[in-house]
Amino acid sequence: MNIANKRNRTGIIDTYKDGYISGWSYNPEASEQAVLIKINSTPIKTIPINKRRPDVVAKGLAPENCGFEFQIKLETLPSKECIISINDPLTGTPLINGELLWSQEGLQPLKEQNSIKKEPLSVAVYIKTQELNKKDITPESLSEEFCKRLSGFPKSTFAAMAYLTILGRIPDPDGFNGKLLSMPSTENEKRKIINEMLATQEFQSNRSHDSANADICKIPSREITA
Structure with a gap:
């Protein structure tokens, strides 16, 4: 065509x-x-x-x-x-x-x-x-928002929600187990993992900062304690 x-x-x-x-x-x-x-x-x-x-x-x-x-x-x-x-x-x-x-x-x-x-x-x-879509969504603001809303959850929940909200899919067993085993406990290290997922070819090809932010914001916000 x-x-x-x-x-x-x-x-x-x-x-x-x-x-x-x-x-x-x-x-x-x-x-x-x-x-x-x-x-x-x-x-x-x-x-x-x-x-x-x-x-x-x-x-x-x-x-x-x-x-x-x-x-x-x-x-x-x-x-x-x-x-x-x-x-x-x-x-x-x-x-x-x-x-x-x-x-x-x-x-x-x-x-x-x-x-x-x-x-x-x-x-x-x-x-x-007029404020429609006014705020620019960046990888830094996404990782900050993600950690804010999932702080305090078990590592398995954190890893599973990272797949669902950032990559927009359920995790494959091998990838999930690898992320779970390597999942750090501090907030700074968790942000690093999130930034790595945002930089993947899968995210760049199939998702966007706006769509990930929309999914992340459906999760109730929690206080960061670490």
Whole structure:
């Protein structure tokens, strides 16, 4: 398939759990690849498209760096129902699964039968939502956050959660046993192990700092005692 000959933007939202939203998109007519986030039709922020998606490339749908991800702080959204849409900046058209309904039941795809009034955002809500994806996530901040949330857990729990939240998978027996046997006890040594996992080819190819941070932040924070 000749991607350059595609005339229309293609793309889809494939993750929207707990305010963490990711997907892929490509528009050959755009000089810069991006998606536009709107809340109740109010433009909030433009998110660059620059994440690797080898699964999309394998199907001939788009170039490799066609992925994007961001996180919305759900607590900053209007208390009533509202619609989050992820759109093509050129046409204003939502991506596939690109309209999400936020309500007391959580975040879910907007269905045709849903009919809500798109009330304008208040100034206070607009300012809060401008903080979308504002904080830069670095390997250092990730290792700090990870140790903060898993401090005091047994080494086996620490090692297992490192695989789940950083690499996004359950550990293989050999790798897990190796990590468990070599797992240090001090916080500084644990940070070193985390930084080594963040530097692996597996993490660089399949994950990102934002996705790992989103998973890590689902773990309740604990005090560092060591």
